[in-house]
Amino acid sequence: MSDETGKATIALKLRDSSQLFNTLDPFPFREGDLAADAEDYIVEWAGELPKDEPIAIVIHLQEPDAAGKPAPDLATAIRNWFADKARAETRALRELFRDGRLAFAIGFAVLAFCLFMSWLLTQGREGPFIRIFQESFIIVGWVVIWRPAEMFLYDWLPILRRRRLYRRLAQARVEVRAGPRG
Known part of the structure; x- marks a missing residue:
């Protein structure tokens, strides 16, 4: 998928940030596991993108996280998750x-x-x-x-x-x- 500028972009439309993570994972967001469906979606789309272009991931949250609850650093969580996957490979x-x-x-x-x-x-x-x-x-x-x-x-x-x-x-x-x- 490409965004309006033609860059290699993966877009996710979520109700809130918790949909991105495995709900059974006891760790905080930064160290938590991505939900299998979210990971599969991102990896599948990334595999379809041009190999020579950097990837952008745009997450559209319909509802902000609840007040008083710390907002997860989604960018860091996603990058760390895939960096760990690369190290595992x-x-x-x-x-x-x-x-x-x-x-x-x-x-x-x-x-x-x-x-x-x-x-x-x-x-x-x-x-x-x-x-x-x-x-x-x-x-x-x-x-x-x-x-x-x-x-x-x-x-x-x-x-x-x-x-x-x-x-x-x-x-x-x-x-x-x-x-x-x-």
Whole structure:
């Protein structure tokens, strides 16, 4: 969605600021969890926006917060939430590569063992059953190495894409407008 100036903008129309947060979360707003629906909405729209433009989030509050109740700092809460999500994706990426290295070492060892056993057990023997036995060892060895290869080739891309999106949302300009939206 774009605003009247053509900038990449996500607009939320809320009754009050409490709709933005998880009502079961005991923490104050600044450290509270965004409601799952609000997060999904923001992330889904942000994914549709141009990748090279900064994001603006405009929150239209129909009713101001109750008197005597401290008004939450929505901009800080949203930016902190998505900065935490970006850090979590960075940790997930690190863990994926650490697990991938371990899986690759195990897979490579099993592949080498299977290839060696295939060679050793079929040395000097011929026939269709020997050939099936030999090929079975080779297939098992390659299947074992498949998952580590998949981790290094493909699994990191969605994590990197989410982290990039969360970082953009953590840097978003957040504007809160009170009163009914026209």
